[in-house]
Amino acid sequence: MEFLVHIDVHLPPDLSPDERSQLLARESARGKELITQGTLKRIWRIPGRQANWSLYEAEDATAVHAAITSLPLWPYMDVTVEPLATHPLEGGAS
Amino acid sequence: MEFLVHIDVHLPPDLSPDERSQLLARESARGKELITQGTLKRIWRIPGRQANWSLYEAEDATAVHAAITSLPLWPYMDVTVEPLATHPLEGGAS
Amino acid sequence: MEFLVHIDVHLPPDLSPDERSQLLARESARGKELITQGTLKRIWRIPGRQANWSLYEAEDATAVHAAITSLPLWPYMDVTVEPLATHPLEGGAS
Amino acid sequence: MEFLVHIDVHLPPDLSPDERSQLLARESARGKELITQGTLKRIWRIPGRQANWSLYEAEDATAVHAAITSLPLWPYMDVTVEPLATHPLEGGAS
Amino acid sequence: MEFLVHIDVHLPPDLSPDERSQLLARESARGKELITQGTLKRIWRIPGRQANWSLYEAEDATAVHAAITSLPLWPYMDVTVEPLATHPLEGGAS
Amino acid sequence: MEFLVHIDVHLPPDLSPDERSQLLARESARGKELITQGTLKRIWRIPGRQANWSLYEAEDATAVHAAITSLPLWPYMDVTVEPLATHPLEGGAS
Amino acid sequence: MEFLVHIDVHLPPDLSPDERSQLLARESARGKELITQGTLKRIWRIPGRQANWSLYEAEDATAVHAAITSLPLWPYMDVTVEPLATHPLEGGAS
Amino acid sequence: MEFLVHIDVHLPPDLSPDERSQLLARESARGKELITQGTLKRIWRIPGRQANWSLYEAEDATAVHAAITSLPLWPYMDVTVEPLATHPLEGGAS
Amino acid sequence: MEFLVHIDVHLPPDLSPDERSQLLARESARGKELITQGTLKRIWRIPGRQANWSLYEAEDATAVHAAITSLPLWPYMDVTVEPLATHPLEGGAS
Amino acid sequence: MEFLVHIDVHLPPDLSPDERSQLLARESARGKELITQGTLKRIWRIPGRQANWSLYEAEDATAVHAAITSLPLWPYMDVTVEPLATHPLEGGAS
Numbered sequence: 001m002e003f004l005v006h007i008d009v010h011l012p013p014d015l016s017p018d019e020r021s022q023l024l025a026r027e028s029a030r031g032k033e034l035i036t037q038g039t040l041k042r043i044w045r046i047p048g049r050q051a052n053w054s055l056y057e058a059e060d061a062t063a064v065h066a067a068i069t070s071l072p073l074w075p076y077m078d079v080t081v082e083p084l085a086t087h088p089l090e091g092g093a094s
Numbered sequence: 095m096e097f098l099v100h101i102d103v104h105l106p107p108d109l110s111p112d113e114r115s116q117l118l119a120r121e122s123a124r125g126k127e128l129i130t131q132g133t134l135k136r137i138w139r140i141p142g143r144q145a146n147w148s149l150y151e152a153e154d155a156t157a158v159h160a161a162i163t164s165l166p167l168w169p170y171m172d173v174t175v176e177p178l179a180t181h182p183l184e185g186g187a188s
Numbered sequence: 189m190e191f192l193v194h195i196d197v198h199l200p201p202d203l204s205p206d207e208r209s210q211l212l213a214r215e216s217a218r219g220k221e222l223i224t225q226g227t228l229k230r231i232w233r234i235p236g237r238q239a240n241w242s243l244y245e246a247e248d249a250t251a252v253h254a255a256i257t258s259l260p261l262w263p264y265m266d267v268t269v270e271p272l273a274t275h276p277l278e279g280g281a282s
Numbered sequence: 283m284e285f286l287v288h289i290d291v292h293l294p295p296d297l298s299p300d301e302r303s304q305l306l307a308r309e310s311a312r313g314k315e316l317i318t319q320g321t322l323k324r325i326w327r328i329p330g331r332q333a334n335w336s337l338y339e340a341e342d343a344t345a346v347h348a349a350i351t352s353l354p355l356w357p358y359m360d361v362t363v364e365p366l367a368t369h370p371l372e373g374g375a376s
Numbered sequence: 377m378e379f380l381v382h383i384d385v386h387l388p389p390d391l392s393p394d395e396r397s398q399l400l401a402r403e404s405a406r407g408k409e410l411i412t413q414g415t416l417k418r419i420w421r422i423p424g425r426q427a428n429w430s431l432y433e434a435e436d437a438t439a440v441h442a443a444i445t446s447l448p449l450w451p452y453m454d455v456t457v458e459p460l461a462t463h464p465l466e467g468g469a470s
Numbered sequence: 471m472e473f474l475v476h477i478d479v480h481l482p483p484d485l486s487p488d489e490r491s492q493l494l495a496r497e498s499a500r501g502k503e504l505i506t507q508g509t510l511k512r513i514w515r516i517p518g519r520q521a522n523w524s525l526y527e528a529e530d531a532t533a534v535h536a537a538i539t540s541l542p543l544w545p546y547m548d549v550t551v552e553p554l555a556t557h558p559l560e561g562g563a564s
Numbered sequence: 565m566e567f568l569v570h571i572d573v574h575l576p577p578d579l580s581p582d583e584r585s586q587l588l589a590r591e592s593a594r595g596k597e598l599i600t601q602g603t604l605k606r607i608w609r610i611p612g613r614q615a616n617w618s619l620y621e622a623e624d625a626t627a628v629h630a631a632i633t634s635l636p637l638w639p640y641m642d643v644t645v646e647p648l649a650t651h652p653l654e655g656g657a658s
Numbered sequence: 659m660e661f662l663v664h665i666d667v668h669l670p671p672d673l674s675p676d677e678r679s680q681l682l683a684r685e686s687a688r689g690k691e692l693i694t695q696g697t698l699k700r701i702w703r704i705p706g707r708q709a710n711w712s713l714y715e716a717e718d719a720t721a722v723h724a725a726i727t728s729l730p731l732w733p734y735m736d737v738t739v740e741p742l743a744t745h746p747l748e749g750g751a752s
Numbered sequence: 753m754e755f756l757v758h759i760d761v762h763l764p765p766d767l768s769p770d771e772r773s774q775l776l777a778r779e780s781a782r783g784k785e786l787i788t789q790g791t792l793k794r795i796w797r798i799p800g801r802q803a804n805w806s807l808y809e810a811e812d813a814t815a816v817h818a819a820i821t822s823l824p825l826w827p828y829m830d831v832t833v834e835p836l837a838t839h840p841l842e843g844g845a846s
Numbered sequence: 847m848e849f850l851v852h853i854d855v856h857l858p859p860d861l862s863p864d865e866r867s868q869l870l871a872r873e874s875a876r877g878k879e880l881i882t883q884g885t886l887k888r889i890w891r892i893p894g895r896q897a898n899w900s901l902y903e904a905e906d907a908t909a910v911h912a913a914i915t916s917l918p919l920w921p922y923m924d925v926t927v928e929p930l931a932t933h934p935l936e937g938g939a940s
Contacts, residue, residue, distance in 0.1 A: 001095075001154040002608065003177070004617055005236065012201060013858060013921070031653045042619075044566065044648035047911040048851065048925035052651055053568055055606075060095040060154075061177035065235040075201070079236035083097070083155035083177040084608035087616055089595045096232065098241055099612065106577060107294060107357070125277045136243075138190065138272035141347040142287065142361035146275055147192055149230075159611040169577070173612030178232035181240055183219045189283075189342040191365070193424060200389060248283040248342075249365035253423040263389075267424030271285070271343035271365045284420065286429055295482060295545070313465045324431075326378065327461035329535040330475065330549030334463055335380055337418075366420035369428055371407045377471075377530040379553070381800065388765060436471040436530075437553035441799040451765070455800030459473070459531035459553040472796065474805055483670060483733075501841045512807075514754065514836035517723040518663065518737030522839055523756055525794075554796035557804055559783045565847075565906040567929070569706060576671060624847040624906075625929035629705040639671070643706030647849070647907035647929040659753075659812040660890065661835070662899055689935045700901075702848065702930035710933055711850055713888075718753040718812075719835035741755070741813035741835040742890035745898055747877045757894065764859060817893040827859070831894030 001057070002041070002084040003064050007077050008051040026072040039067045056081075096135070096151050096178040097158050101171050103144045120166040133161045150175075189245070190229070190272040191252050195265050196239040214260040227255045244269075283339070284323070284366040285346050289359050290333040308354040321349045338363075377433070378417070378460040379440050383453050384427045402448040415443045432457075472511070472527050472554040473534050477547050479520040496542040509537045526551075565621070566605070566648040567628050571641050572615045590636040603631045620645075659715070660699070660742040661722050665735050666709040684730040697725045714739075754793070754809050754836040755816050759829050761802045778824040791819045808833075847903070848887070848930040849910050853923050854897040872918040885913045902927075 011020065034040035043054040058064040061081070068079055105114065128134035137148040152158040155175070162173055199208065222228035231242040246252040249269070256267055293302065316322035325336040340346040343363070350361055387396065410416035419430040434440040437457070444455055481490065504510035513524040528534040531551070538549055575584065598604035607618040622628040625645070632643055669678065692698035701712040716722040719739070726737055763772065786792035795806040810816040813833070820831055857866065880886035889900040904910040907927070914925055 001156075003235075004608070007236075028653065035653065040653075043651040043653050044568070045651045045908070045911055047647055047649045047849075047907040047927040048853075048914045048923075053646075053648065061179040061235040062095075062233070064177075065179040065233055068236045077236075081177060081235040082617075083158075083175060083611055084617065085155040085159040085611045087607040087609045089592065089599065089604075089607050097611075098232070101612075122277065129277065134277075137275040137277050138192070139275045139344070139347055141271055141273045141285075141343040141363040142289075142350045142359075147270075147272065155611040156609070159609055162612045171612075175611040176241075177235055178241065179235045181231040181233045183216065183223065183228075183231050189344075191423075195424075249367040249423040250283075250421070252365075253367040253421055256424045265424075269365060269423040271346075271363060273343040273347040286420070310465065317465065322465075325463040325465050326380070327463045327532070327535055329459055329461045329473075329531040329551040330477075330538045330547075335458075335460065364429075365423055366429065367423045369419040369421045371404065371411065371416075371419050377532075379799075383800075437555040437799040438471075438797070440553075441555040441797055444800045453800075457553060457799040459534075459551060461531040461535040474796070498841065505841065510841075513839040513841050514756070515720070515723055515839045517661075517719040517739040517835055517837045518665075518726045518735075523834075523836065552805075553799055554805065555799045557795040557797045559780065559787065559792075559795050565908075567705075571706075625705040625931040626703070626847075628929075629703055629931040632706045641706075645705040645929060647910075647927060649907040649911040659814075662890070686935065693935065698935075701933040701935050702850070703933045705929055705931045711928075711930065719837040720753075722835075723837040739835060740899075741816075741833060741893055742899065743813040743817040743893045745889040745891045747874065747881065747886075747889050755893075759894075813893040814891070817891055820894045829894075833893040 001060065003056045003058065003061075004082045004084055005054045005056055005064070005068065006051070006080045006082075007054065007068075008049065009073055009077055011050070011073075011076050023072055030071055034067055034070075039063075095154065096149060097155075098176045098178055099148045099150055099158070099162065100174045100176075101146050101148065101162075103167055103171055105144070105167075105170050117166055124165055128161055128164075133157075189248065191244045191246065191249075192270045192272055193242045193244055193252070193256065194239070194268045194270075195242065195256075196237065197261055197265055199238070199261075199264050211260055218259055222255055222258075227251075283342065285338045285340065285343075286364045286366055287336045287338055287346070287350065288333070288362045288364075289336065289350075290331065291355055291359055293332070293355075293358050305354055312353050316349055316352075321346075377436065379432045379434065379437075380458045380460055381430045381432055381440070381444065382427075382456045382458075383430065383444075384425065385449055385453055387426070387449075387452050399448055406447055410443055410446075415440075471530065472525060473531075474552045474554055475524045475526055475534070475538065476550045476552075477522050477524065477538075479543055479547055481520070481543075481546050493542055500541055504537055504540075509533075565624065567620045567622065567625075568646045568648055569618045569620055569628070569632065570615075570644045570646075571618065571632075572613065573637055573641055575614070575637075575640050587636055594635050598631055598634075603627075659718065661714045661716065661719075662740045662742055663712045663714055663722070663726065664709075664738045664740075665712065665726075666707065667731055667735055669708070669731075669734050681730055688729050692725055692728075697721075753812065754807060755813075756834045756836055757806045757808055757816070757820065758832045758834075759804050759806065759820075761825055761829055763802070763825075763828050775824055782823050786819055786822075791816075847906065849902040849904065849907075850928045850930055851900045851902055851910070851914065852897070852926045852928075853900065853914075854895065855919055855923055857896070857919075857922050869918055876917050880913055880916075885909075 015023070031040060031043070039056055039058055041055045041057050043052055045052055056064050056067060058067060064081060068074060109117070125134060125137070133150055133152055135149045135151050137146055139146055150158050150161060152161060158175060162168060203211070219228065219231070227244055227246055229243045229245050231240055233240055244252050244255060246255060252269060256262060297305070313322060313325070321338055321340055323337045323339050325334055327334055338346050338349060340349060346363060350356060391399070407416060407419070415432055415434055417431045417433050419428055421428055432440050432443060434443060440457060444450060485493070501510060501513070509526055509528055511525045511527050513522055515522055526534050526537060528537060534551060538544060541547070579587070595604060595607070603620055603622055605619045605621050607616055609616055620628050620631060622631060628645060632638060673681070689698060689701070697714055697716055699713045699715050701710055703710055714722050714725060716725060722739060726732060767775070783792060783795070791808055791810055793807045793809050795804055797804055808816050808819060810819060816833060820826060861869070877886060877889070885902055885904055887901045887903050889898055891898055902910050902913060904913060910927060914920060
């Protein structure tokens, strides 16, 4: 099942540049893992913001929760998850 | 997987009493079928409104869409569907 | 009477890991007590968030207030409580 | 248990003056009955609108739903019902 | 004239338990005075929250402002005040 | 006591030009009366809309309700009324 | 450039079944053309609603406007279009 | 002075094709006049909608109201007007 | 041209009583100057809040911005400014 | 392609006057560069706020994201970017 996910990131202003770059590097590494395993199918930047829309594939809401909370930036995220149903135009295959 | 569903019903004001009672009877019959087959697990009235909260169990968003749109009142409903994940307090069994 | 409860948790960012895990352990213990005594009937995680939907059974709003404020995480919660009425499809028994 | 109720009325514009005055007369009569039986404890007009705030006393949400839907204007109302808990300043007696 | 008042309280997280209990004691004392003088006619807890709905009687908006800002918790409150008009069902006497 | 009033007008699209101009003429006449008697102290158009902000002086919310509902366009208005308190900069005289 | 599009459809209630099925057939045909030409890359149903999220690829906002307004259901749609920027996790290739 | 104007158009569904095209032709003609006289400085389509953002230059809010209400589609528009101040980056010349 | 201004003030909680009273004294002094020069025509307290509605007269949005940002409390204000057009009931003179 | 950009700035209250003026000087310098290179076509102050509306020209959303995030104040901004389509009144040339 696919989910449309909206994430806004609010990093604490008092992170040192080092902490910040390490955190972002770990976030990027974990994101790549989720892509490789097929959980994170697409991700787009929302222009002008530290925010993104992304498309997840997971067995159910419990699995998508596990994937999102595995991201190192999760404590600084505001997240909404929307369930997606198959549209007939895609022929029932998603 | 479970879904929390919010439904507001806005019946057209020009339904005759007959059309209205037939429609509501068909809605009730279809609701009972969904309960019997285990798709509609709980349903509550929102006090003061022709509206309800309900709890669906379905394989995925496509299946919950099929269940909701099978309701005779669907053309008059405003519906939102929220995905639910298992909470650790329920021991992983839902 | 049943109530539908929506809770968003915002833990203070400066909790030490110890304080955090002790707080969560106490929260879990109190949650189990509320389940055992029949006050907390269902609880679901809202995917992607430290938030939940839950279903309370309590005599009235004063009792549900007492139950929610007994949770150790209450000072960090944003809570809304909605009253639920019996739906005819459930045959008057809830 | 007490409930705070917000009601906005939107009468259909094509009511004849007769239908309208009969409907309002029936609404007023039913409102008086609810006051007499102690269900409708207070009611206030929201200035400038055909709308009101009111205070209901009822056993539970099912009973307050029954009271509100017994009003002849109910099909034309947009209603929200909020549960009220006892405040310590009132000494536990409401 | 009556006013419907909605108050959400957000206490600063770094209050010491002593400061907190003294503040709440002064709040309670001032609340009782407002009740005694007939300014605060009713007050209800909003379940699950440190918040309340209350009913004030005051000569005008300037007087209700004076009453609310006399509360020791006022610096920590988010307040909205709605004017209430007499409803015909109450016979012009409020 | 003064009130800040926001009014949006939505005229029914099927008014004949005659009905419309007669209605607007009666609205204007009633508006002038409210100005003359000191109830309607200021009125501004909200640019681009059939809407206005206005400043009423009335004894209480019941009186401002009576003034607004005396306007011939009232059945087509969406109205909100906000209570205004005296600001110290105006020296207590309003 | 990619765009995330949210569409809610509100068909007029007085369409005859014939008009309705013809309209939906034309909508489906046009949707398939947009898929074939690579403009409409993905489309999902929003469960419970006659609504969808979709992903468009178009040269700019003018081109995406032309694509959406070419849909036979467009007069009955409420549409919002959000611009999407490339996310570094996708390596700059979208 | 410049104003940022947001317009959503909702044409009545029962316009005949002839009425519709005549109305749109008159709208276009009036739009061109406003451009020629320097009142309407820029106009953009909001993709996917019958809506636009536009930039007006007018002496004050009364003049911008006169310009917008001179548009033949005005009775079908939902309009908001925002005042714009000069930004230092533009050197005080707008 | 007149503007309707809505201001919410959020003073930092760690101001010393001295800083606070000096700031408020300077705010009051500047407010009086704006009244004297005819820029600030009316100001009302919003009951229960540290907030106000006010009526400014200024040549354009740039001038009203200069007036508001000259207030010592400006760094702590959340401000919205709405343009006002002349209403025919006021005879074109404002 | 053009974009309409809305920016609210929230500077941290604990910036020293020096840090603040240096930051604003760098912001102004970068803004001028964006104007010179044709990316930032117009910018307006929103009266009463540290906020602006601006008009960007960029190849796509990725380019406008790069431009906005190059501003020194970006970490303190809340930004929304709306895509703009060509309006027929501008003759297809923007």
